[in-house]
Structures are given as structure tokens and as C-alpha cells.
Amino acid sequence: MDKSWNNKAWFMVLPMLLLVAFSAVIPLMTVVNYSVQDTFGNNQFFWAGTAWFSDVLSSSRFHDALLRNLAFSGIILLIEVPLGIFIALNMPRRGIGVPFCLVFMSLPLLIPWNVVGTIWQVFGRVDIGLLGYTLNGLGVDYNYVNDPFDAWVTVLVMDVWHWTSLVVLLCYAGLVSIPDAYYQAAKIDGASRFSVFRYIQLPKMNRVLLIAVLLRFMDSFMIYTEPFVVTGGGPGNATTFLSIDLVKTAIGQFDLGPAAAMSLIYFLIILLLSWVFYTVMITNDAKG
Amino acid sequence: MARIDLDHIRHAYLPNPSRDEDYALREVHHSWEDGGAYALLGPSGCGKTTLLNIISGLLTPSEGRILFDGRDVTGLQPEERNIAQVFQFPVVYDTMTVADNLAFPLRNRGMAEADVKARVAEVLEMIDLGAIAHRKARGLTADLKQKISLGRGLVRADVNAILFDEPLTVIDPHMKWQLRSQLKLLHRRFGHTMVYVTHDQTEALTFADKVVVMYGGEIVQIGTPQELFERPSHTFVGYFIGSPGMNVLPVALDGARARLGAQSIALPGAAGATEGKRTELGIRPEFIQLGTAGMPVSIRAVEDIGRHKIVRAVIEGHELAIVLAEDSSVPADPHVTFDPAGINIYADDWRVKLGG
Structure with a gap:
């Protein structure tokens, strides 16, 4: 049977193409444009080739920020994913507690980033903050302004507070989709609590966990507002993540070329790591 | 075990x-x-x-x-x-x-x-x-x-x-x-x-x-x-088991006979005490003979389901399903007789024993 090909159908894609062009491709191209040029001001630009890229890639400032970012994402994933699963497992599956828990869990997600930052900035202050003041009153030497370790702990706890709910809600959605018959069959089969988790709940949460890990990784790797509001990247450069460094370079120092090159490298790293995560988890999924 | x-x-x-x-x-x-x-x-x-x-x-x-x-x-x-x-x-x-x-x-x-x-x-x-x-x-x-x-x-x-x-x-x-x-x-x-x-x-x-x-x-x-x-x-068992289910007809009991409208049906025995209860006669379509003798019915439809035919009839204003052998035909002046062995009497939906 012969199919007649009608290429006019491609016009259907045109509106979408235009939309993507204006929302993503063209803005991205301006960054590409800056990344290969240099300027001495006065709106005069010179061709710089790949100089900015090699500069950024060989700068220890970039390496440090990248390492900090990887450490940050790694730690929050290690905390938020198990904690999220644990909380989701302990949430009620029916009854009056369900809406209460869901609303309670959603609250942190509803607060704008900079407000979260401000909350923790104030909360952790040693002079007026409930947390900082109490800790010091109890004899714990806590001060996120001076101590890099304390600054890290504050930023990490803040992120856990803000985003664990997302993992919880996604896992919970996976859990409630498990039919009762599975739990009943497990009882009949004499399965232990751990077996129920390992062979029923975890496999059913697999897909939503993949999404949760991807979202949390991308988000935490791009984190900007919250640490910026709390620590401003300090003390020193202790909490200067890639995005904070990028803004410093672009707007603080007005080094548009290096900043543009850095943006592109940053973007490619996120893309690459997300792809790796996704591929690894999908492959595991297929293997079962 | x-x-x-x-x-x-x-x-x-x-x-x-x-x-x-x-x-x-x-x-x-x-x-x-x-x-x-x-x-x-x-x-x-x-x-x-x-x-x-x-x-x-x-x-x-x-x-x-x-x-x-x-x-x-x-x-x-x-x-x-x-x-x-x-x-x-x-x-x-x-x-x-x-x-x-x-x-x-x-x-x-x-x-x-x-x-x-x-x-x-x-x-x-x-x-x-x-x-x-x-x-x-x-x-x-x-x-x-x-x-x-x-x-x-x-x-x-x-x-x-x-x-x-x-x-x-x-x-x-x-x-x-x-x-x-x-x-x-x-x-x-x-x-x-x-x-x-x-x-x-x-x-x-x-x-x-x-x-x-x-x-x-x-x-x-x-x-x-x-x-x-x-x-x-x-x-309910009568309806639920068998295809089609049992015919259940409202009747009045009179000793060993049941009255269905103008018709009187001989029962295998007299039913016990059924005063004040709703009495019904149940008979499976398999126990009804369609012929020229007995109680007159009017035929509404005949369904041929392969092994046999199901005749949808009306007797005294009540629906009646009859199973008819595949090679038999519906007579021009249809009448039915009930096989006494297939008759059950129900009072308020529960079967009553027929004595005698």
C-alpha cells in the first residue's frame, strides 16, 4: 500500500518552534554570542574564540565552586531521598490524617525561595534568631556568619526543610497507587515488614523516585537564591556555588565573556549529569 | 488441612x-x-x-x-x-x-x-x-x-x-x-x-x-x-442459577392447588402455613412443556441459542421463559403444562416444603 506523504503537516509544528525559539533558543544564542567575544566597554566587541572557555575550565575558582556544588547536591540527595521515603511510608493512607499531612507537607513548597532564605537567615542569627540564640545558649558554638562548617550545615538543613516535602509527596503518590491486594497477599505469604518495603513498596516507587532524584538534583545543582540570601556565598567563598559565582562574575565584575562561557559549561554539566542519572536509573528499572 | x-x-x-x-x-x-x-x-x-x-x-x-x-x-x-x-x-x-x-x-x-x-x-x-x-x-x-x-x-x-x-x-x-x-x-x-x-x-x-x-x-x-x-x-437461587433463570409467578395457594389468575395448577402436595405471606410458584424453563394442551399462553419471542430455543411467553399477564428442543416448533395455539416434579412454592422468597 502506498502512503502519500504530505509535508504540509510540518507547518503544524511551526507555532511550537517559534515559541521555543523565543523562549529558549534565541536567549541562549545571546549567551553563546558573548562567550566567544571580548569587550573593552563602549559596546565594542572583539572575537575571542575559545579563550574564555579554556580560561574558565582551567580556573581553580571554577573547580572549587563546581566541587562545592557536587558536594551540596550529593549530600542533600543522600538526606532528602531516604528521609522522604521514610516520611512517606509513615503517612496515613486513609482517614482524617491524610489531608492534614498533605497540607502540612506542601507548606514549605509554597514559600518563595528568597522568603525561605530570609526565614533561615533570621532563624539562624545568634543575636535575634530563635535557632542561633538557643544553640549558643545551650553552649553550642554556632555562627553561620563566621564558621564555614556552620554555614554549610545551615544551608543544607534549609534545603532539607524546603525540599524533602517534594520527595515525600512524590513517594506518597507512588505508595497510594499500590492496591490493597498486594499488602494482603504479602500478609498471607508471611512477608516481613522489610520484605514488603523491598519487594512491593520500593519497586512501585521506582518511577516517582527517578523523577524525585532528577528534580532534586537539577534544582540543587542550580541553587542560588537561598544560600545567597543566607550567607551571600560566605564566609569567604565557603558557600559560593556555581550560580552564585556566575552572578558575581557577570554582574559584580561585568566580565560578560567569562560569565557567558561559564553559563554554557554549567548548562552542559547539568545536562550531562541529568542524562547520566536518567540513563542509569532507567537501565536499572529495565533490569528490575 | x-x-x-x-x-x-x-x-x-x-x-x-x-x-x-x-x-x-x-x-x-x-x-x-x-x-x-x-x-x-x-x-x-x-x-x-x-x-x-x-x-x-x-x-x-x-x-x-x-x-x-x-x-x-x-x-x-x-x-x-x-x-x-x-x-x-x-x-x-x-x-x-x-x-x-x-x-x-x-x-x-x-x-x-x-x-x-x-x-x-x-x-x-x-x-x-x-x-x-x-x-x-x-x-x-x-x-x-x-x-x-x-x-x-x-x-x-x-x-x-x-x-x-x-x-x-x-x-x-x-x-x-x-x-x-x-x-x-x-x-x-x-x-x-x-x-x-x-x-x-x-x-x-x-x-x-x-x-x-x-x-x-x-x-x-x-x-x-x-x-x-x-x-x-x-x-434468588432460582434466578441466579440456570440460564435463563427460574420463572417465578405470584400465585394464591388453595390446598394442593395453586391459582394463577384464571388458571389452576396442581401441586405435588399441599404447602404448609403460608398465611399472610407473599406466595409464589417457581418453575424452571426446562420443566415446562409447550404444546396444545394445558394453560393458554401468548408468545412474544423465540430465541434460538443453538442447542435449544428459548420461548418468551406471557401467561396471565406474567412473563414466562420456556426451553424448547431445537427441532420442535411453536404450535399455532400455544398452551403449556408444568411438570409437577419441577414445581417449587415460595413464601416470602423462601421455599416451603410441599407435603404428601
Whole structure:
């Protein structure tokens, strides 16, 4: 049977193409444009080739920020994913507690980033903050302004507070989709609590966990507002993540070329790591 | 293997049941004999699954006791009751292989690995899944998954009973037949007490020695397939079993005769006390002769269903289904006679004995 090909159908894609062009491709191209040029001001630009890229890639400032970012994402994933699963497992599956828990869990997600930052900035202050003041009153030497370790702990706890709910809600959605018959069959089969988790709940949460890990990784790797509001990247450069460094370079120092090159490298790293995560988890999924 | 006694079991899903209607199970007092093959038959929502879950221990009844071989197990958890149950929709452990799925209940009970292997191999052969024993259960078809579920139900040799909750719903018709025969074979071979819930009368009648018919949270009749067919003890059983179901006609009783409009029908005997009750005559379409003698009827339609014809007629303003042999034809002036052996009389839906 012969199919007649009608290429006019491609016009259907045109509106979408235009939309993507204006929302993503063209803005991205301006960054590409800056990344290969240099300027001495006065709106005069010179061709710089790949100089900015090699500069950024060989700068220890970039390496440090990248390492900090990887450490940050790694730690929050290690905390938020198990904690999220644990909380989701302990949430009620029916009854009056369900809406209460869901609303309670959603609250942190509803607060704008900079407000979260401000909350923790104030909360952790040693002079007026409930947390900082109490800790010091109890004899714990806590001060996120001076101590890099304390600054890290504050930023990490803040992120856990803000985003664990997302993992919880996604896992919970996976859990409630498990039919009762599975739990009943497990009882009949004499399965232990751990077996129920390992062979029923975890496999059913697999897909939503993949999404949760991807979202949390991308988000935490791009984190900007919250640490910026709390620590401003300090003390020193202790909490200067890639995005904070990028803004410093672009707007603080007005080094548009290096900043543009850095943006592109940053973007490619996120893309690459997300792809790796996704591929690894999908492959595991297929293997079962 | 055990005899299971249900001692005045009642169950309500509501916290404070007051009226009879609040109960999903109104009252069940019944014994399942050791080694019996029972079918629990009834329409959706009649309490079949509730009763099954009470036996397996997934539900604790609001009232009453359950005894296994005389031992009270009402408060025991399912795993302590040593019961196998197969559910309506396949339950498989996706990440395990088919063989591991079957081994799971055994391993959970700490059986030695060599015995597990032997038993699993045996069950794999029974349900004919040997070829895919080492494949992951994920991604198999619903039929195969349900076969795995069945296999997990059969894998423990020492269970007190095996309960099936409409296990063949998702299975292809031809495979249904095979699996049902196989279950029956397994029952003969190992003699487990089996309770098989279904709303499909063919399934119930072919699987079981004894069929338990439930309706509205109560057991309305327990009997062999033949008893259910010939002597339904409740009009519901008459409707529900047989195709088409029993004809139920409102009649007035007068000694050993029943009056239906202008017609008078001879009964095999006089009914007992039925004063003040709604009386009905039940007769199966198979026990009605269509000919030129007897009571006049008008014919509405004739359905030819292959083996025989079903004649839809009207007698004294009431609908009547008649089974007619495939090669017979409908007479021009149709009359019917009722075979006295097929007549049952009901008072308020319950069958009354006919004396004499």
C-alpha cells in the first residue's frame, strides 16, 4: 500500500518552534554570542574564540565552586531521598490524617525561595534568631556568619526543610497507587515488614523516585537564591556555588565573556549529569 | 488441612452497626468440611469477599468466632493461620523472577533451600511455567501473572485451606477452562480444603462439590449443583442459577392447588402455613412443556441459542421463559403444562416444603 506523504503537516509544528525559539533558543544564542567575544566597554566587541572557555575550565575558582556544588547536591540527595521515603511510608493512607499531612507537607513548597532564605537567615542569627540564640545558649558554638562548617550545615538543613516535602509527596503518590491486594497477599505469604518495603513498596516507587532524584538534583545543582540570601556565598567563598559565582562574575565584575562561557559549561554539566542519572536509573528499572 | 467452622459470624464495616442493613455479613454459621471443594457464589456486593477475608484473617469479624479444627483462630493474623489466598487481580513481586515469586512464601517461613527448590520445581510444572522460571515477573501478561499468583497459593503443601477470590477474572476463556480443571485435579490429588469465590455459575458448578450461594450478606443455600438447580431454597437461587433463570409467578395457594389468575395448577402436595405471606410458584424453563394442551399462553419471542430455543411467553399477564428442543416448533395455539416434579412454592422468597 502506498502512503502519500504530505509535508504540509510540518507547518503544524511551526507555532511550537517559534515559541521555543523565543523562549529558549534565541536567549541562549545571546549567551553563546558573548562567550566567544571580548569587550573593552563602549559596546565594542572583539572575537575571542575559545579563550574564555579554556580560561574558565582551567580556573581553580571554577573547580572549587563546581566541587562545592557536587558536594551540596550529593549530600542533600543522600538526606532528602531516604528521609522522604521514610516520611512517606509513615503517612496515613486513609482517614482524617491524610489531608492534614498533605497540607502540612506542601507548606514549605509554597514559600518563595528568597522568603525561605530570609526565614533561615533570621532563624539562624545568634543575636535575634530563635535557632542561633538557643544553640549558643545551650553552649553550642554556632555562627553561620563566621564558621564555614556552620554555614554549610545551615544551608543544607534549609534545603532539607524546603525540599524533602517534594520527595515525600512524590513517594506518597507512588505508595497510594499500590492496591490493597498486594499488602494482603504479602500478609498471607508471611512477608516481613522489610520484605514488603523491598519487594512491593520500593519497586512501585521506582518511577516517582527517578523523577524525585532528577528534580532534586537539577534544582540543587542550580541553587542560588537561598544560600545567597543566607550567607551571600560566605564566609569567604565557603558557600559560593556555581550560580552564585556566575552572578558575581557577570554582574559584580561585568566580565560578560567569562560569565557567558561559564553559563554554557554549567548548562552542559547539568545536562550531562541529568542524562547520566536518567540513563542509569532507567537501565536499572529495565533490569528490575 | 483443616475443618473450618464459622460460628455465628457477623461483620460490619461501619463502626456502630444497629440495623441488619448495616452488616456486610448478616450472619453466617457454617462449617467447611476438611478437604471439601466449595464454591461461594453470589452477585457482586453480597459479602463473598468479606467472608473470604474473614476466613483468611485479613478481616476480624465484628461478631462471632472462627475455628480451625476446633481451635479458635479469630484473633490470629493471616500468617499465623497458615492459609493461602489467591486474589482477583494478579499480585506478583515485580522485581523477582517467576521462581522466586513462588519460593517467597516458603522462604518467609524459613524452609530449607533444597526443599524450596524441589517444591518450586513441582509447582512450576503444575502450572506449566517452567519455561519462564527465570524471567522477571515484571512485563509478563496478566494471564501469566495470575498463574504465578495461583502458583503462590498452591506452593505451600501444609496449608489449612486455599481460598480463591474470583481468581480467573483476568484469564482468557480457554485458559480459564484449563486452569479450573487443573485446580480440580490438584484438589483430588492433595485434598486441600478449597473455597472458591465467583459470581459465575458455570465456574461454581464445575469446580465445586458443594456450592454455597450468598445473597445480601447471608448464605441462602448450600447444596450440590443438582440441588441448586432442582430445589432452589430461595427465589434468588432460582434466578441466579440456570440460564435463563427460574420463572417465578405470584400465585394464591388453595390446598394442593395453586391459582394463577384464571388458571389452576396442581401441586405435588399441599404447602404448609403460608398465611399472610407473599406466595409464589417457581418453575424452571426446562420443566415446562409447550404444546396444545394445558394453560393458554401468548408468545412474544423465540430465541434460538443453538442447542435449544428459548420461548418468551406471557401467561396471565406474567412473563414466562420456556426451553424448547431445537427441532420442535411453536404450535399455532400455544398452551403449556408444568411438570409437577419441577414445581417449587415460595413464601416470602423462601421455599416451603410441599407435603404428601
